[in-house]
Amino acid sequence: MKLEIRDIRKSFGDREILHGVSFDVVSGRAMGFLGRNGAGKSTTIRCLMDVFHQDAGEFVLDGKPFKATENRVGYLPEERGMYQKNKILDQLVYFAQLRGASKAEAVRSANEWVDFFELGEYKNKPLETLSKGNQQKIQIAQAFLNDPDILILDEPFSGLDPLNSQIFKDAIANVVSKGRLVIFSSHQMNYVEEVCDDVTLIHEGDIILTGDLKALKRQMGENKLMLAVDGMDDTAVGQAITARFPGITLEHTGDTLVLDTHQDVTQQDILTFIAQQGWHVARFGMYEPSLNDIFVAKVRDDQ
Amino acid sequence: MRNFKLIFNYELTNLLGKKSTRITTLILAIAALLVSSLPRIISWFDSPKDPDTVISATYDHGEKLTKDMGYVFASPELEDEFTRALGLEQANYYADRAALEAALNDRTIKVGAVVNSDTAVDVLFLDREMESDQDQVLTGILTQMHRAKFLEEKGITPAEMQAVETFVPEVNVTVLGRNSQSNFMLAMIMMIIVYTIVLAYGSITSTVIAREKDSKTMELLISSARPSSLILGKVAASGVSGVLQGALIFLCGFIGFKLSESFYPPELLMMLGGTLTPTYLAVYLFFSVAGYIMYLFLYASLGSTVSRVEDVSSAIGSVQFLFMLGYMIAMFTMSVPNSLVAVIGSIFPFTSMMVMPLRSALMTVPALEMIAAVVLLLACLVLFAYLSIKIYRWGTLNYGNKKGLINALKQITRERRRTA
Numbered sequence: 001m002k003l004e005i006r007d008i009r010k011s012f013g014d015r016e017i018l019h020g021v022s023f024d025v026v027s028g029r030a031m032g033f034l035g036r037n038g039a040g041k042s043t044t045i046r047c048l049m050d051v052f053h054q055d056a057g058e059f060v061l062d063g064k065p066f067k068a069t070e071n072r073v074g075y076l077p078e079e080r081g082m083y084q085k086n087k088i089l090d091q092l093v094y095f096a097q098l099r100g101a102s103k104a105e106a107v108r109s110a111n112e113w114v115d116f117f118e119l120g121e122y123k124n125k126p127l128e129t130l131s132k133g134n135q136q137k138i139q140i141a142q143a144f145l146n147d148p149d150i151l152i153l154d155e156p157f158s159g160l161d162p163l164n165s166q167i168f169k170d171a172i173a174n175v176v177s178k179g180r181l182v183i184f185s186s187h188q189m190n191y192v193e194e195v196c197d198d199v200t201l202i203h204e205g206d207i208i209l210t211g212d213l214k215a216l217k218r219q220m221g222e223n224k225l226m227l228a229v230d231g232m233d234d235t236a237v238g239q240a241i242t243a244r245f246p247g248i249t250l251e252h253t254g255d256t257l258v259l260d261t262h263q264d265v266t267q268q269d270i271l272t273f274i275a276q277q278g279w280h281v282a283r284f285g286m287y288e289p290s291l292n293d294i295f296v297a298k299v300r301d302d303q
Numbered sequence: 304m305r306n307f308k309l310i311f312n313y314e315l316t317n318l319l320g321k322k323s324t325r326i327t328t329l330i331l332a333i334a335a336l337l338v339s340s341l342p343r344i345i346s347w348f349d350s351p352k353d354p355d356t357v358i359s360a361t362y363d364h365g366e367k368l369t370k371d372m373g374y375v376f377a378s379p380e381l382e383d384e385f386t387r388a389l390g391l392e393q394a395n396y397y398a399d400r401a402a403l404e405a406a407l408n409d410r411t412i413k414v415g416a417v418v419n420s421d422t423a424v425d426v427l428f429l430d431r432e433m434e435s436d437q438d439q440v441l442t443g444i445l446t447q448m449h450r451a452k453f454l455e456e457k458g459i460t461p462a463e464m465q466a467v468e469t470f471v472p473e474v475n476v477t478v479l480g481r482n483s484q485s486n487f488m489l490a491m492i493m494m495i496i497v498y499t500i501v502l503a504y505g506s507i508t509s510t511v512i513a514r515e516k517d518s519k520t521m522e523l524l525i526s527s528a529r530p531s532s533l534i535l536g537k538v539a540a541s542g543v544s545g546v547l548q549g550a551l552i553f554l555c556g557f558i559g560f561k562l563s564e565s566f567y568p569p570e571l572l573m574m575l576g577g578t579l580t581p582t583y584l585a586v587y588l589f590f591s592v593a594g595y596i597m598y599l600f601l602y603a604s605l606g607s608t609v610s611r612v613e614d615v616s617s618a619i620g621s622v623q624f625l626f627m628l629g630y631m632i633a634m635f636t637m638s639v640p641n642s643l644v645a646v647i648g649s650i651f652p653f654t655s656m657m658v659m660p661l662r663s664a665l666m667t668v669p670a671l672e673m674i675a676a677v678v679l680l681l682a683c684l685v686l687f688a689y690l691s692i693k694i695y696r697w698g699t700l701n702y703g704n705k706k707g708l709i710n711a712l713k714q715i716t717r718e719r720r721r722t723a
Contacts, residue, residue, distance in 0.1 A: 049526040068526050075526050081519025086317065094313050098306055098527040142523070 001027040001062055001149065001181050008057035010043055016205065017043050020057065023200045023210040027149075027181040030172060032196035032213075034186060034295060040205040041185040042078045045154050048183075049075055061150075072099060074148030078155050078185075080139045082127055088138055089114065089123040096145040106146065113141040117167065136160060140168060144175070151175055153184035157191045169195055193291040201298055208302045209294070217288050220297065224287035225259045225270060230280040237279070244273055258287050306528045310536025311543075318507070318544040328548050332555040339559030342566035367440050369394045371413040375403050381418050388448060403427065416441065422449060488571075490583075490664035491637065494657050496549055497591045498630055501656075502623070504545035504595075505602035509615045511537060512606030512695065530696040535688070538599045545595070586673075587660040593680050594656020598626065600687035607691070607698035608711050621708075629654030633661050640665040650676045652683040 008021040018040050025031040035041045047054040049068045059066040068075070083091050089110055096106035114123045117137040122130055127138060136159045143153060151172075157165055172195055176182055186192050192199065193213070200210040209216065229237050234257050238250045241257075245265050251258040259270065267286075274281060289297070318324060337344070373395040376382035385391060395412055397403040403415040407429040414437045415427040422445060426438040454464055515521045524533055564572070605618045632648035639645060640662045648658035649668070655676045662668050690712070697715045 046522075051522055051526055069529060073526075075523065077519070077522040077526070079519040079522055081521070081523065083317075083520055084518055094309070095523065095527060097309050098524070 003066060003150070003181055003183075004060040005044070005048065006058050006060060008044060008047055008054045008059075010047055010052060010054050018047070018054070019205045021202065021205070021207055022057075023207055025181055025183050025198070028176060028179045029197035030176045030182040030184070030195050032186060032192035032199040032291075033183055033202065034189070034192060034199055034291075035202035036187060036299070039202045041202055042154055044202065045078075045152060045183070045185060049073070049077075049152065051077075072146060072149045074099075074143040074145065074151045076140055076143040076153040076156055080136065080159075082135075082139060082142065084128040085126050087124050088119070088127055088130075091127070092123075092138070092142055092145060095142050099146050099148075101146040109145045109147065110141075113144050114138070116144075116171065117141050117164075133159065133161060133164065137164060140171075144171060148175075148180065150181045151183070153182075155186055156184050157186060157188050165191065189290070189292040189295055199291065199294075201295060203299050203302050206302070209298050213291065216294060217291075220294055221286060221288045223261050223263075224289075225261060225267060226253075226256050226283060226285060226287040227259060227270075227274075227281070228256045228283040229274075230282045232279065240277065241270070241273070245269070253293060256283060306532045307536050307539075310528065310532055311539050314511070314537050314540030315543055318511075318540055319547070324544070324548070328551060331548075331552045335552045335556035336559040339556045340563045342568075343563035346566050367437060368416075368444075372437065373397050373403050373406050373412040373415045375400055375415070375417045377417075377419050381421065384421065385418060389444065400425075421445070421452075490587075490661050493587055493591075494630075494633055494661055496553060497595065498626075498657065500545040500549045501595055501598050501626060504541045505598050505622070505626075506615070506619060507544075508538060508541040508599050509602045509606030509619050510612055511541070512603055513609050513612050513615045513618075516607075516610050516698065517612050525696070531692045534600075534603055534692050534695045538596065538603055538688075538691070541599055542596055546592075583660070583664055586663040589677070590656045590659045590680065593684055594652075597652065597680065597684040597687050598622070598656075600684070600691040604687065604691040604694040604708060604711075607695040608708060618707075625653050629657045633657040636661050637665070646672060650679060652676075652680045655680055 003025045005021060005023050005025070008018050009016065010018040021040065021044050023031075033041055033044070043052065046052045048059055048066075061071065082095075089107075092110035092114065093103070093106040096109050097103065101109060111120075111123070114120050117140070119130075119134055119137060119141075122134070127135055130138065140153075140156060143151060143156075153172075156168065160168060169191070172182060172184070176197075184192075184195075196213055198211065199213050199216065201208050227237065227241075234252055234255070238252075238257055241259065242248055242250065245261075247262050248265060249260040251260065261267075261270070271284070274284070368389055369391060374382075374385070374391065375397050376385065382396070395406065397406060397415075400417050403412075403417065404427065406412050407415050407427060410429065413429065413432075414435065416437070417425040417427070419425065424441055424445065426441065428435055451461075454461065515524065560567075601622055602619060605622060606615060609615055609618045629648065632644060632654050635642070636645040636648065636658050645658060645662055648654040649662045650659075650672060659668070659673070659676050663673075693715050694708070694711050697711060
């Protein structure tokens, strides 16, 4: 399956929030949809789920117009909410049936996911009797009901402790491995980096980057080397290198120096210089940026 | 209409499964049973009177004429007669009026009676209190004593006298149109049932929808099912729940009535039995059901305009007022069913559900007025169903400040123009 998001525009009042959002998502690869708070992630997802009508643009699934209610879609909205006073299993069965499952299938699926999130003992209790964290797990479980072909999760990690985050990551990996189409929005880069194959960055309603995460890392790390020297200040190391190789630009990321080289300076040249200086190298190699680095760099470029 | 049945079943199960619904229904059903059984219950405490007791030697007055009361009799014969008839052995007797007044003044007694003859008594109070009605009790008893004496002198037995008094001549009345006198009671009872159900379930419908926004369940629902299925399913569930509750209460009232029918006064039976003609039932059912559903759609729209359950009561205030206006016009219609107000009220869709069945019970409604009322009510029902779906859809993510119905419609129109 391939879901194409094509030139989506959406305004509230006189203010345009999405300025022609376009990117593709393919099945079998988890797509991380990243952006700062208010960048337009949830608005894009709500347009996709037909909660809002976009002013322009279209969603296309395998060449045909996409409509959420006509496909098997699992959805976790940013605004979490289910029936507080109803029994957990009853409402999970209800939501599964709303999305097209038969009663038997819905019951089986609801039981399966409640058990997966280790909440089987509460399934016949009202939702309001659960702790906030466990309520969050039930809300996530409802997105997985009925073995959806498409899974759309808006900020799924917010409110989850590390243990539950791991359970959730396993669930996503399982769905991806079945060849399902998965999109989830987040501003928590570490989680996205662990789970996603592809990423799309949105900034102030514009897509500023989209593609394969590994390729992006390679691309953004091209001609860059990382260097950390024991017993020396980064600034002093940097000054020595730029004095020797004037065309190199430097970036400081934590305790590591990133050297943006050019075609006249090879990795071997740098190594020879380090040896001549007699520095004790703590780290040296090709630089691969973290998703956070990519995000920060791209947002900075866009500004 | 995919999912309509599923949504309807789920909402109906929720509504009927609520403890508050079950308890309220049970209380109202028991109340209906008790009220309609009242004539039988009263009969348990009200032993039938033997006509002979009318001239029994003593008259029942509790302690009204003995406690804190003093007497002066004009003659020993009167004293004997009254002491025997009223059981005054425990009362205070005084020689003359002056002694009686002295006793009143020094508060030995509170009330005094100077019996001048068996038909004339002076009653004296020092301070007359709210419950001091000894003069009225005495008036009643003296009247009965006089009546008994008179019958005895004329040789008439109490049974004969009662037969004369309770004689009912055979007068046959034929009303070619509607009989307001015999129809209004049942029509009013049925109108009150509808009134109560609309108010109760209208409010419940608004609350159900507002709660979905309050708990943020709405986004999940709207992305899983069509708004039309959702709103129609919810309104249908509220509607059926209300009808079931009303039917159960009515059934209990009917059972109580049937069990106690023989204890009901004939006049009341005539009033209750007069209205249930097939035509009246058809008019009543159509206007009640169509009006009820129209109001539920209106309440659902209002529930969609707020984001918090606590805002529901203020949002539905205007509709409650409109509905109560209908009730007031209906009450007015009872006395003047053919007035201009009643005619307009029976055609205007917001009031016709209560006024038209009532008018129909009290008089023959002209066909043109009936057709106009039916068409307008159906048109409004369809219009509000459509609008409630639009407003529900619009209200999905309008969290925050509550919007009025008019504002909602304006924004929907504006958005439609923009996306067109």
